[in-house]
Amino acid sequence: MPLRNTAENYGSLARFLHWSIVILVIVQFFLAESADELPDGLEKLRILTWHKSFGMLVLLLASARILWKLANRGRPVPAGTGLLKKAATAGHGLLYLLILLQPLSGWAMSSAANYPITFFGWFQVPALLATNHDLHERLEGVHEALFYVLVTVAAVHVAAAFYHHFFLKDDVLRRMSPFGKRQG
Amino acid sequence: MSGSFARLIAVPLLALATGSAWSATAWTTDAAASKLTFVATQAGGEFEGRFKRFAPVIVFDPVDLAHSRFAVEIDTTTAATGETDRDNILKGQEFFAVAQWPAARFETGAFRSVGPGSFEATGRLTLRNVTRDVRLRFTFKPGADGRTAVLAGGTTVQRLDYGVGQGEWTDTQWVGNEVRIRFELHLKNTAP
Numbered sequence: 001m002p003l004r005n006t007a008e009n010y011g012s013l014a015r016f017l018h019w020s021i022v023i024l025v026i027v028q029f030f031l032a033e034s035a036d037e038l039p040d041g042l043e044k045l046r047i048l049t050w051h052k053s054f055g056m057l058v059l060l061l062a063s064a065r066i067l068w069k070l071a072n073r074g075r076p077v078p079a080g081t082g083l084l085k086k087a088a089t090a091g092h093g094l095l096y097l098l099i100l101l102q103p104l105s106g107w108a109m110s111s112a113a114n115y116p117i118t119f120f121g122w123f124q125v126p127a128l129l130a131t132n133h134d135l136h137e138r139l140e141g142v143h144e145a146l147f148y149v150l151v152t153v154a155a156v157h158v159a160a161a162f163y164h165h166f167f168l169k170d171d172v173l174r175r176m177s178p179f180g181k182r183q184g
Numbered sequence: 185m186s187g188s189f190a191r192l193i194a195v196p197l198l199a200l201a202t203g204s205a206w207s208a209t210a211w212t213t214d215a216a217a218s219k220l221t222f223v224a225t226q227a228g229g230e231f232e233g234r235f236k237r238f239a240p241v242i243v244f245d246p247v248d249l250a251h252s253r254f255a256v257e258i259d260t261t262t263a264a265t266g267e268t269d270r271d272n273i274l275k276g277q278e279f280f281a282v283a284q285w286p287a288a289r290f291e292t293g294a295f296r297s298v299g300p301g302s303f304e305a306t307g308r309l310t311l312r313n314v315t316r317d318v319r320l321r322f323t324f325k326p327g328a329d330g331r332t333a334v335l336a337g338g339t340t341v342q343r344l345d346y347g348v349g350q351g352e353w354t355d356t357q358w359v360g361n362e363v364r365i366r367f368e369l370h371l372k373n374t375a376p
Contacts, residue, residue, distance in 0.1 A: 040269050042352040049227040049358075114266030116229020124229045131266035 005072040009175050014072070017065040019178045021099055024058050025154075029147070052110060053120045059103035066096050076175055091157060098150040104128075105143040112136035208245030208252045211333065211371035218369045220258065224343075225360030233265035233274070240369060242335065246303070246324055249295040254305065258288040278350040285312050292320065301325060303337075311346040322367075331373045338366040 004011045010018070031051040038044040069075060078088030110117050111127035113136040118124045129135070164172035221234040237259040244252040260280040265271055275282045292307025301323050309318040322337025342361045343349055349359055 040273055042355060042358055045227060045358055114231050116226055116231045118227065118229045121228035133266070133268070136267070
């Protein structure tokens, strides 16, 4: 599989970025949920520290995903015509926006609470904004709400991919498949 | 009358006149302008906190270190890190235990000059009912009018020396042992 995207097919780097972000977002959900159930203590601190490091990783991968998409001219365009094609383009745009906003809102939320964030303990990332208790509370709500929006849009994205695969019987699902080449 | 002789007479006379004993200047602290902060490490990242209320007694004269002394009472119930959950843990039983020990105390009378305007003090810090020797580095910068001064410096302590962080919180991988303390006091000489 070539590294770069072609007009018909996603390259290995785009596929790697797509699927690593999917896996990380799922892991992030479970980390956040388990931290939420814990009382304030060391275990919660541990889990949230992983959540924050993974969040910075998502931000990095999402940025790479978008830059790589823009750097690849002749990349695959959404299949279909007319309104459906427009909807697909809008949906993809929204997903790109959400995978950036989700970690950014978390980063801002931690900054507002004066919680330090490190990249896996390797280095500390700067605070995005000054300590502000009320803003922290609001950003916490934003961070959570964004996740539900992300899940909803991602569910439509998955449904659309299956619709293409099973009903339209085209290559749309296969061209982003994590394994192997597209057939035909 | 030579200059040095004049001072020999004038200074004790002045001390008598102002009603004080032979002593270094007693300063009052402008609480609103002054701050006492600390930098601690959480999960490998640094964050700053502060004590909103502390009462310093500062008697200090750079040319009379022998009669200088600091005594600072720190209200640990006013520890603030910008986040309520963390503040509650900090004030709770496993850290400052403010219910039993609502105040920390620093005292020193042992100063030495380490450079122009720079000093070192060896004192005793009591926190959570544990007292340890602490060495303080600071600068003393008098204002142009001689009625004000800025005293700024700090020290580094190991929180576990004072039992700050009990049980699971003795783990220094998640909460660093080293805590840097910084202060900046804006002083006023209110003597007539």
